[in-house]
Amino acid sequence: MFQPLRIEHLSVAYGNARVLHDVSMEIPPRRITCLLGANGAGKTTLIRAVVGLTPPREGSITFDGIEISKLPPHRTAALGIACIPEGRRIFPKMSVQENLLMGAYLERSKSKVRASLEKVYNLFPRLAERREQAAGTMSGGEQAMVSIGRGLMHEPRLMIVDEPSLGLSPALVNDNFRIIRAVLEAGTAVFLVEQNVRQTLAVSSYGYVLAQGRVTACGTADELKNDPQVQKAYFG
């Protein structure tokens, strides 16, 4: 077991435009923690800061007791932080199988890579059928499977999932949530960023609400469901 991801007093800015102000959160293992917020609230920026793509201006981010706020992305990946990024970000000209293998880029043991590949193909039989196809030529739902499968290839300790259901059919969204729940069984911490509030709160145990770069509410999923602010904003 490892210590949670701790974000403390985080501030991020692009040039002079401050996007996140004094954000603090904790994402513990074996739980799904969700991050809710409207477009432009700073959710993706927060994710980028955690994985190392956008270095924060102030504050600290620690994972398993290690300060990661100044580490480049390949170092945070090496610590076991996997990310299913917003917009899927698959490698369009690579085959499905190569995309999945990229997910296990840091895994040295060939037998483990083979086992992970087997696991992902069992989870998504569709990908097994299409393993040689260039990922960019697949449908949106299939690309989402590639992106999620790729994130599962390295047995991450923290899985960050940024808007996995964006633009997907309800059936596929259900599939995604089923898989995200399955990930937990391995003891992984899941940090879920989603627009689909009802379904997200149904699977999460704790959540944060971000608005204009600040945490405006936090609590257990039940507390958030009954929070007047959340109700007003999302359940209308």
Added chain:
Amino acid sequence: MELFLQFCINGLMLGMMYALVAVGFTLFFGVLDVIVFSHGDTVMLASFTGLGMYRLLEFFHPGLGAGWVVFWVLAAAVAVVAVLGMLTARFIIMPLRGAPALNTLLATMMFGTALREAVRLFFPDGSNPKPFPRLLPDWSAQFGTLNLRFDNLVLFLTGALIIVLVHLLITRTKLGMAVRASAQDAEAAQLMGVNFRLIVLVTFALGSAAAAFAGVMNGLYYNEINFNLGLMLGAIGFSAAVIGGLGNIYGAICGGFIFAFLQTAGVAAMPFASAYKDVFAFGVVIVMMALRPTGLIAEQSSRRV
């Protein structure tokens, strides 16, 4: 018929040289979206490094076997130019990543000029053409009027081998997979654990090493080198990469051979105007770009769906 074959052989030799240069342009563009205008001068530096190494060997090891001389000349050219490529990436191109592409273009262009001037001023008698030693045995076979030179065959096969090796490295190894992933989506590749800076350095070492072969090949083929040979080879390599489709390795290779074909076809079709072969070839390139702006194999248009 023999004349036709002779043209073919010349075309293939030139095409190989151009392809080796174009592969660098296309690799750099693929990974960093930049055009490295000093790349042609890198080729020139490889020629001069080879010549310098030859002179050192001649001075310190006069009796060294021919095979070893070739080996050391090539090794020196590849090593110096690969390191130079990495330094260019690290200190000129990476710091300008956030800046407009125009800045990188200018910076590399100026760096190329600096390289050219440095060779002209610091290489002994560098402003005049230098004879390049014949390092390979001058055996040849005569078929009627067709002259098949052994050294050309060696150069061609070596060039082909380099291209095949680069291709295998890019398509079959984990390192190559990381290079391709970085070219398609650098951030996503980093999230998978790819050290992007390292991949950039490897790519520049690789592209520059291919250019080093082109440089030594150029010396061995023409038996003369010149401090400004990189200007022409750079322009040709860049054109070849563009008509093939920037970012695509096969495209660059095809582009190199197409350009060489245009040059030799220009000479063959108009022997009275052979001095205009480059005018003809570049003119056709302009037309090709107008007809197919993405190049033969479009890489960019399908990049982000």
